[in-house]
Amino acid sequence: xxxxxxxxxxxxxxxxxxxxxxxxxxxxxxxxxxxxxxxxxxxxxxxxxxxxxxxxxxxxxxxxxxxxxxxxxxxxxxxxxxxxxxxxxxxxxxxxxxxxxxxxxxxxxxxxxxxxxxxxxxxxxxxxxxxxxxxxxxxxxxxxxxxxxxxxxxxxxxxxxxxxxxxxxxxxxxxxxxxxxxxxxxxxxxxxxxxxxxxxxxxxxxxxxxxxxxxxxxxxxxxxxxxxxxxxxxxxxxxxxxxxxxxxxxxxxxxxxxxxxxxxxxxxxxxxxxxxxxxxxxxxxxxxxxxxxxxxxxxxxxxxxxxxxxxxxxxxxxxxxxxxxxxxxxxxxxxxxxxxxxxxxxxxxxxxxxxxxxxxxxxxxxxxxxxxxxxxxxxxxxxxxxxxxxxxxxxxxxxxxxxxxxxxxxxxxxxxxxxxxxxxxxxxxxxxxx
Numbered sequence: 472x473x474x475x476x477x478x479x480x481x482x483x484x485x486x487x488x489x490x491x492x493x494x495x496x497x498x499x500x501x502x503x504x505x506x507x508x509x510x511x512x513x514x515x516x517x518x519x520x521x522x523x524x525x526x527x528x529x530x531x532x533x534x535x536x537x538x539x540x541x542x543x544x545x546x547x548x549x550x551x552x553x554x555x556x557x558x559x560x561x562x563x564x565x566x567x568x569x570x571x572x573x574x575x576x577x578x579x580x581x582x583x584x585x586x587x588x589x590x591x592x593x594x595x596x597x598x599x600x601x602x603x604x605x606x607x608x609x610x611x612x613x614x615x616x617x618x619x620x621x622x623x624x625x626x627x628x629x630x631x632x633x634x635x636x637x638x639x640x641x642x643x644x645x646x647x648x649x650x651x652x653x654x655x656x657x658x659x660x661x662x663x664x665x666x667x668x669x670x671x672x673x674x675x676x677x678x679x680x681x682x683x684x685x686x687x688x689x690x691x692x693x694x695x696x697x698x699x700x701x702x703x704x705x706x707x708x709x710x711x712x713x714x715x716x717x718x719x720x721x722x723x724x725x726x727x728x729x730x731x732x733x734x735x736x737x738x739x740x741x742x743x744x745x746x747x748x749x750x751x752x753x754x755x756x757x758x759x760x761x762x763x764x765x766x767x768x769x770x771x772x773x774x775x776x777x778x779x780x781x782x783x784x785x786x787x788x789x790x791x792x793x794x795x796x797x798x799x800x801x802x803x804x805x806x807x808x809x810x811x812x813x814x815x816x817x818x819x820x821x822x823x824x825x826x827x828x829x830x831x832x833x834x835x836x837x838x839x840x841x842x843x844x845x846x847x848x849x850x851x852x853x854x855x856x857x858x859x860x861x862x863x864x865x866x867x868x869x870x871x872x873x874x875x876x877x878x879x880x881x882x883x884x885x886x887x888x889x890x891x892x893x894x895x896x897x898x899x900x901x902x903x904x905x
Contacts, residue, residue, distance in 0.1 A: 494701035513635035517625035518595035525588035536609035542577030565608035600850035636853030644691035651684035682717035715758040729795035
């Protein structure tokens, strides 16, 4: 990484939201980057940062590097802008010389070779959200080392490895998992009471709720073990597995409902199959990117690339799932002109249009509004964005399931043949044009 790219890295910090607290063990080999971002963490007044490095070696094509030009430091969000300005004013400026950083140690503090190691814990006296960096200001040099980081807050002398704004997440996820379990029971009771109106899509919707509940349970266990021990103890594997299944199933259900599969028609058209063939593999790719982002961190060289992959794929999938709904609305409009069932078609059009609006609102809130909340919320209240996302998801599930519930009197499945003239006039209205 060149000096000129340092401002870009710091600017990325302002835009990308990530906060980790797990104990990290990393191996850096012949890395030429001028700055390596390890993690971001919200400290309370009892915060501690423990850093251990070993097997350190620095290779330079020029003269022997000055060990004081390589070191670790903490940078608060407020000081981030000041450091960015310093780098813009002087591209050759070494971040370790900035008065705005909290310097931890440099390579002068290392034990003599061949061990070349260092191990110390630092109290954080000023509560804030900090980013842990390693800076290499030695020109034309490459660094190799083993790094172990341990960031935590002390709560009644007990280590809490979750950031100050995320320590509520285990409880939050457990509560929502119980809500979805109750929701599943309610949905199954509705299906049992209306057996004659149950279609295959309703079974998929039930499976979606199961996956969502399990996903939240494993997310809660993952965060709980990270909070208590600093490692996930394998719960992260289950979390990622069920998150992948849940996300793929969610997009599949939205697409299938949008096409009217199983309750309007028993098959999919060729273009609808193509949408599924695009969305499902892309969601698998997005889930792979999510695992890489979550299980590694900004210290890997391709971390920014994986973030871009996740963002682009997610946008493509969000756009793709809208097309089947639009196609169904247009198809119903065309059908209404020839089949003489204006009231029936008007009810279907109304429901599809409402579903279109609900899906757009859900995607907008969970992608734009939640991101804005994570960006603007104080570090102590980062959990609010997670809570808002779960509330929005639950509201979307409730509305979607209610609209397409298996009920004989549901206007979507059994429609009154009344007021045909009024329905025909409504169908001529441009209200249903998208």
